[in-house]
Every structure is written in structure tokens, then in C-alpha cells.
Amino acid sequence: MLESCALTDTGKVRSANQDCFRIVPELGLYLIADGMGGARGGERASQMAVEAVTENLGRSANRDAAALLSAVEEANQRVLAESIRDPRLEGMGTTLVAALETRENDIAIASVGDSRAWLLEQKRLRAITEDQTWVQEVGRSLGLDESSLKTHPMRHVLTMAVGVGAAIRIRDYAVALQPDDIMMLSSDGLHGVVAREDLEAILNATHATLQDKCRELIAAANAAGSPDNVTVLLIRRRN
Numbered sequence: 001m002l003e004s005c006a007l008t009d010t011g012k013v014r015s016a017n018q019d020c021f022r023i024v025p026e027l028g029l030y031l032i033a034d035g036m037g038g039a040r041g042g043e044r045a046s047q048m049a050v051e052a053v054t055e056n057l058g059r060s061a062n063r064d065a066a067a068l069l070s071a072v073e074e075a076n077q078r079v080l081a082e083s084i085r086d087p088r089l090e091g092m093g094t095t096l097v098a099a100l101e102t103r104e105n106d107i108a109i110a111s112v113g114d115s116r117a118w119l120l121e122q123k124r125l126r127a128i129t130e131d132q133t134w135v136q137e138v139g140r141s142l143g144l145d146e147s148s149l150k151t152h153p154m155r156h157v158l159t160m161a162v163g164v165g166a167a168i169r170i171r172d173y174a175v176a177l178q179p180d181d182i183m184m185l186s187s188d189g190l191h192g193v194v195a196r197e198d199l200e201a202i203l204n205a206t207h208a209t210l211q212d213k214c215r216e217l218i219a220a221a222n223a224a225g226s227p228d229n230v231t232v233l234l235i236r237r238r239n
Helices: 037-059 063-083 134-139 146-153 197-205 210-223
Strands: 002-011 017-022 029-036 093-101 107-112 114-123 123-128 171-176 182-186 230-238
Touching: 002 017, 002 029, 002 210, 017 037, 017 230, 029 037, 029 182, 029 230, 037 063, 037 093, 063 093, 063 107, 063 114, 093 114, 093 182, 107 114, 107 123, 114 171, 114 197, 171 210, 182 210, 197 210, 210 230
Parallel strands: none
Antiparallel strands: 002 230, 017 029, 029 093, 093 107, 107 171, 114 123, 114 182, 182 230
């Protein structure tokens, strides 16, 4: 049995929240999407992607990694079709990270863009997913050092997003979530602002509930200036 909690916040700079999250306990499904393409387009893209994945898995006879990948592919087609149908939404897209509890009780993860899945395991936090960004896929291969990458003008550029093209590259992973481990899904408004060691310290707070931890993570991002929307979703297996 999994327990979960999620919170989202507009942050300190943005006037609207283009992030979207969804928790669907009956499907064992957990999602975060971070929209792009202007205030209207970004919000529409993230909501459409989350709804498409949820609806697709709700109709599926299977609950496994293949079904999750198929649902994300369907989300890509829906968002793209909507941007073509409505010229006001041209260029919209969204990141997406989704976690699905399979019938084998593992967690299947699918990601597009730079929203992330993390695992706190034995009190150590590590990223599960790999960003689809210029920094990750191009900058590091060019040999640029970390300090240069942090200030590079291309550092926020995505190399892949849901809804921007007919072809999509989806990264997929599988995790065995043990009791007391915590899986965290986050938009880059959190992990792009708060250092990994600070995220780890908040998640390790002994007597805090998942809701407490979500609040503290959002507060840490806001304390750091929150230049973007901030969304966090926590999942833990009950003993």
C-alpha cells in the first residue's frame, strides 16, 4: 500500500501556475507536468498531458511499463493535435514525469523533459531520471565544467517535451520501492533552486509527515526566490 501527498505553488516570480499534478490511487498512478508555451498554452499542455495519461491507463487492461509508455505517447499526440488545431496554442508543450505501481509492486517511471523522479533510499537521495536538456545531452558531452554549465545561456533549453513533435523520446526506469524509502517527483522549480543536500535533509526529517515534507520543500524553494512554479509529489510504501 502506498501513501502519497503533493503540493504546487506559483512561486515568487510567475503570475500563473503552469504546473499540473495528479494522484490516482486506484491506478497506482502519480504524475507531474510542467507546461511551456505561454501562460495559456503551458497550462493547457500540462493539464492535457496529465489527463491523457490518466485516461489511457484507466482504459488499459494492463498496468505495466509498456502501458505507461503507450499512455505518454498518446499524451504527446493529443497535445500536438491541440496545438495544431488552435493557432493560439502553437508551440505549446510540457515536461512529464509519471510513476506507476505495477502489478508486481515495482514502480515504473516514464519521463520527458526535465521534471524528475528521485529516490530517498537508506537516507540518501539520488536522481532516478536523467534530464532531457541541452546541458545534460550536449553541454556535458562538449566537456564544459559544472560552473560553466550553471551559467550557460542554453542551460534551460529542453531537448524533448510532450506535444512539440510527432516523434517523442521517452526515458523509462524501474524502481523497487521499499518500506521507509521515499520517491519524490518534482518540477524544476524545486530541484533547479534547492540543493540536493537540502532536499535530502528535508526528506529525512524524522517526525514529519509527507504533507509536512511537501510544505517544507515548497518553503525552501520560495526562500530561495522561486523563479518558476514549484511542484512536489511524495510517495512512500507503508509497512
